[in-house]
Amino acid sequence: MQTLLLLAASNIFMTVAWYWHLKGGMNKPLFMVIMISWTIAFVEYCLAVPANRIGFASGWSAGQLKVTQEAIALIVFGVFMVTVLGEPVSWRHLAAFGCIMAAVAFLFVGK
Template structure:
């Protein structure tokens, strides 16, 4: 469970690092200086790494394979991104998002079946 908790926290930071600067629409995003956006995003990503690396080490030491760690991270990333997209960026979810999420969850199932 620490692996999942750390992956959730790390994904909160990484999603924010990658997408915070898009809030407000294309014109607002374009008005933000790119080097400033990169510097702020790197600062946020530092916290992501401080959480993701221990999450992967703990998960691996607990018997998870690298593939299982990666696919779990992707599933968590999609959930967090979906929430971020709706709440922060104001974009709606469509059936395509749910279909893609279903495919990722099927991949999670394939990697964890029999484990």
Template sequence: MPTVALLLVSNIFMTIAWYWHLKGGMAKPLPTVILLSWALALVEYCFAVPANRIGFASGWSGGQLKVAQEVITLLVFGAFAVLVLGEQLSWRHAGAFACLVGAAAFMFAGRS
């Protein structure tokens, strides 16, 4: 599953790019935070673009790629929120995740 592995790595970089500064980086000037986040996002694109190309070449539709990416994003952000931001997950997080997994199931249903 190179598509899923590449999407996982890309989402780790994107989550860090978007949220790293919330824990310990709030004192940094916003332009600095933006530039550092762009650098991380560039690395993220180096994984996301091949993931989508490989997935599409393997028969995944654009919708399937997007929904799979959203499920992975929620998993990665959940771990980041707990491990880095010190937040607690609740039943609402589980409900949101269940809805996204349901969306993925619909997108992949009947796929041969």
């Protein structure tokens, strides 16, 4: 559970670091946006690295950690896309999300 919470928190910071400037920050100089994003991403790394170490020490494989992280990233990004960027969710978003969730299931079956 600790691994999932840390991965979720790290993905919130990474999504903000990568996409915050698309809504209201497009007029800022690119170098400034990069510096702000790196600052935000530092927090993401401070959460993601322990999440992966804890998960690996608890018996998760690197593949399980990565695919789980991607699934969490899609959930976080989906919420960000709708709430912050105001973009609608289409059936293609849901289908892609279903494929990623299937990948997670495949890696955890029989483990």
